[in-house]
Amino acid sequence: MLTLNFVAALLIQGEGPLASAGAPDRPNVVVLMLDTLRPDHLSFFGYSKPTSPFLDSVARESAVFEEARSTTSWTAPACASLFTGHYPPAHGVLEGFFAHRRRSDKAEETSPEVLILNQFPEDMKLLPEYFQAEGYRTYCLATNLNIGPEIGFDRGFDRFVCLDDGTADIVFRELDKWHEEMSSGDQPYFLYLHLMDPHMPYHPREPLYERQEDEIADARSRYDSEILWMDGWLEKIFKRWGWGSETLLVALSDHGEEFGEHGQIGHRHSLHVELNKILLLFRGPGIQPALIPYLGGIHDVLPTLLDMAGLQPPNEGTGVSLGPLLRGSASEEQKLAFRDRAVFAHRAKFRPKTSHLWAANYKSFRMIQDAGVDLFFDLSRDPFEQLNRVSMLPILSQDVRAKLWDFRRQGFGDRSNPVEVELDLDTLSLLDALGYVDSEEDFPPEDLRDDGESPPEEQ
Numbered sequence: 001m002l003t004l005n006f007v008a009a010l011l012i013q014g015e016g017p018l019a020s021a022g023a024p025d026r027p028n029v030v031v032l033m034l035d036t037l038r039p040d041h042l043s044f045f046g047y048s049k050p051t052s053p054f055l056d057s058v059a060r061e062s063a064v065f066e067e068a069r070s071t072t073s074w075t076a077p078a079c080a081s082l083f084t085g086h087y088p089p090a091h092g093v094l095e096g097f098f099a100h101r102r103r104s105d106k107a108e109e110t111s112p113e114v115l116i117l118n119q120f121p122e123d124m125k126l127l128p129e130y131f132q133a134e135g136y137r138t139y140c141l142a143t144n145l146n147i148g149p150e151i152g153f154d155r156g157f158d159r160f161v162c163l164d165d166g167t168a169d170i171v172f173r174e175l176d177k178w179h180e181e182m183s184s185g186d187q188p189y190f191l192y193l194h195l196m197d198p199h200m201p202y203h204p205r206e207p208l209y210e211r212q213e214d215e216i217a218d219a220r221s222r223y224d225s226e227i228l229w230m231d232g233w234l235e236k237i238f239k240r241w242g243w244g245s246e247t248l249l250v251a252l253s254d255h256g257e258e259f260g261e262h263g264q265i266g267h268r269h270s271l272h273v274e275l276n277k278i279l280l281l282f283r284g285p286g287i288q289p290a291l292i293p294y295l296g297g298i299h300d301v302l303p304t305l306l307d308m309a310g311l312q313p314p315n316e317g318t319g320v321s322l323g324p325l326l327r328g329s330a331s332e333e334q335k336l337a338f339r340d341r342a343v344f345a346h347r348a349k350f351r352p353k354t355s356h357l358w359a360a361n362y363k364s365f366r367m368i369q370d371a372g373v374d375l376f377f378d379l380s381r382d383p384f385e386q387l388n389r390v391s392m393l394p395i396l397s398q399d400v401r402a403k404l405w406d407f408r409r410q411g412f413g414d415r416s417n418p419v420e421v422e423l424d425l426d427t428l429s430l431l432d433a434l435g436y437v438d439s440e441e442d443f444p445p446e447d448l449r450d451d452g453e454s455p456p457e458e459q
């Protein structure tokens with residue numbers, strides 16, 4: 001064994017051929033994005049229904065973040081944070097595909113609509129580009145039209161497919177077309193795989209779906225049945241591809257979903273915890289299975305994956321590597337820094353008029369600022385954010401408010417890269433099915449980068 005190890009060490013040092021694809025020192029990397037998945041609807045987070053037998057088994061071998069947050073509550077800005085390591089104001093992708101129109105106006109129904117989106121700044125390096133630069137073969141299979149070339153999500157991929165619509169069985173078959181190519185070759189691969197099954201429209205899936213009279217209860221039952229159905233296909237995908245402990249895996253969601261906690265169904269117009277909290281787990285070489293009691297963010301994934309793959313850290317971004325926590329090697333000083341860390345979120349809002357929502361997550365506390373109104377919650381006593389404690393906890397709420405204003409004072413970056421996208425009728429009907437049509441509002445202003453609020457005087 002000693003001799004074999006010695007030979008292996010020589011190979012790694014470059015004395016021989018490159019280490020083989022998927023070897024522990026150059027692992028294959030899989031980013032599994034489960035759109036709209038609420039972690040508290042997974043069995044291993046204590047959900048009452050058996051929604052996730054396969055993901056449960058993955059979680060047992062993973063470092064799972066007890067509390068993780070998105071940087072927003074909808075797909076495009078969240079995935080842009082995943083791809084850049086930046087908060088939305090810095091990467092500039094403030095809005096995804098979203099149609100604003102008055103349905104009562106028949107003329108507008110038949111005319112194409114132009115949406116102004118922001119592309120990634122050209123000089124901002126994206127997650128797949130880091131891996132591509134290190135010789136990885138890079139693949140993307142996505143099923144949400146937000147993850148398309150319009151915003152620039154195709155950058156850095158050797159092969160890129162974004163299906164307009166695709167359930168997990170279709171994903172299995174589409175991905176299989178690359179199986180021979182990806183499984184051969186000398187270089188490891190980086191794969192971004194984006195599944196949409198928990199997203200609207202919720203299909204009633206056997207065997208978990210039980211019809212409910214109440215609209216919200218029925219939506220929840222459909223949603224849960226979709227999770228279990230997707231979980232079964234994930235098991236098939238993982239078995240087919242042999243993704244085990246040798247593969248560097250991150251499984252996460254981009255945001256959650258609301259089922260009436262604050263009066264709505266879906267993920268629009270709010271930054272409450274049911275939308276801002278996400279799944280975040282890592283499995284692979286060097287990762288110790290554990291439940292991690294510190295706050296992780298979606299913008300941490302980029303520096304963390306580079307760290308765990310032994311690659312150069314990013315030269316910009318506000319996410320941090322969670323590597324010390326995943327390895328179980330964090331010093332007391334590092335633990336203190338993670339414990340004292342705040343994670344922020346932003347969301348453009350179009351109702352009743354265009355404005356901005358901001359949130360701070362700090363320990364068990366959350367502050368949401370909505371058009372000049374401050375909401376303050378303590379999740380340890382109020383997990384569904386029903387009671388505003390801003391006046392009950394004046395010192396604590398002021399402390400978190402100050403952190404949030406420090407973040408807001410950084411403002412929006414100046415690397416805006418606007419692009420016009422025409423929404424044809426097919427796209428509009430797809431957006432409608434996904435819940436991305438606002439039928440009551442005027443068009444939003446073209447520039448979302450006007451906060452409309454002034455920060456308080458610094459104290």
Ligand SMILES: [Zn+2]
Pocket residue numbers: 035036074075076254255
């Ligand atoms: Zn999403």
